[in-house]
Amino acid sequence: MGRGSPSSASAGGEPPALGEAVLASIETHLRQRELRREELYQQARRLRRQAQTTMTRLHVGAAEPAELASVRTALAELADRLRREGRADEPLAHDALQEGVEASLLGAIVYRQPLPGPSELAVEPEPYLLGLGDAVGEVRRLVLERLGAEELDAAERYLRLMEELTQALLRFDTSRAIVQLKPKQDVARALVERTRGEVVMARFLARARPPGG
Numbered sequence: 001m002g003r004g005s006p007s008s009a010s011a012g013g014e015p016p017a018l019g020e021a022v023l024a025s026i027e028t029h030l031r032q033r034e035l036r037r038e039e040l041y042q043q044a045r046r047l048r049r050q051a052q053t054t055m056t057r058l059h060v061g062a063a064e065p066a067e068l069a070s071v072r073t074a075l076a077e078l079a080d081r082l083r084r085e086g087r088a089d090e091p092l093a094h095d096a097l098q099e100g101v102e103a104s105l106l107g108a109i110v111y112r113q114p115l116p117g118p119s120e121l122a123v124e125p126e127p128y129l130l131g132l133g134d135a136v137g138e139v140r141r142l143v144l145e146r147l148g149a150e151e152l153d154a155a156e157r158y159l160r161l162m163e164e165l166t167q168a169l170l171r172f173d174t175s176r177a178i179v180q181l182k183p184k185q186d187v188a189r190a191l192v193e194r195t196r197g198e199v200v201m202a203r204f205l206a207r208a209r210p211p212g213g
Contacts, residue, residue, distance in 0.1 A: 036089070037089050037092060040082075040085075040089055040092050041092050043074075043093075044092055044093040044097075047071070047074045047096040047097075047100050048096045048100075050070065051071050051096070051099040051100050052099060054068060054071050054103045055106055055138060058103075059141060063110075068104065068107035071100055071103050071104060072100075072104050072121060074100065075097065075121055075122070076121065076122035076123075079097060079124070079127075080122065097123055098131045099131070099134070100131070101121060101123060101128050101131025101132065102131040102132075102134040102138065104116060104121055105131065105135040106138045106139075109142070109161065129169065129172060130179065130184060132168070132169055132184075133169055133181070133185065133188055135165060136166055136188040136191055137191060139158055139161055139165065140162060140195050143155045143159055143162065143195050147198065147199065152199070152202055152203055152206060155202065156199055156203075159196060162195060163192055163196075166191075166192050169181070169184065169188055
């Protein structure tokens with residue numbers, strides 16, 4: 001075996017070991033990542049709670065514009081943090097981003113404002129589309145609320161919006177490895193069909209009801 005080969009070079013001494021500095025730097029890295037993950041988790045948890053509360057208040061007409069603005073700010077901050085710190089821990093924030101988008105879209109609908117896109121919410125298209133899928137269910141709630149109040153014209157307007165949002169969602173055909181969109185599309189399509197039937201039935205019953213009944 002030639003001079004300088006690994007076997008001959010180490011034959012007369014101890015094999016090399018990892019230095020303490022290397023091991024200490026790895027420990028520091030792992031501790032810092034654990035801290036970042038915990039901070040990210042707490043930030044995402046706050047956004048989820050805030051978005052859910054805001055959507056509940058939107059449905060009962062109690063939400064203020066400032067609440068919606070606060071959700072959009074928190075959403076943008078969380079998305080920016082993921083961009084700055086990398087995507088390794090993105091699953092921790094996945095649901096929060098989705099619900100932040102959902103609440104932002106619902107707020108725009110309730111306040112009759114143009115629906116914001118991903119760039120306006122400072123999020124990536126993937127969580128935006130998932131939030132859009134869930135927003136269809138929130139619009140269904142608006143339809144049912146209008147039906148309960150016997151406001152059929154308003155219910156039909158929200159049904160048309162459900163149909164438009166669903167058609168927008170169905171436009172996208174992409175791999176599940178990129179975004180799990182297919183389940184959202186299937187649910188949205190089913191909700192539209194169910195809601196359309198409920199609105200048609202409500203209209204039929206209203207026409208069949210005797211005047212003053």
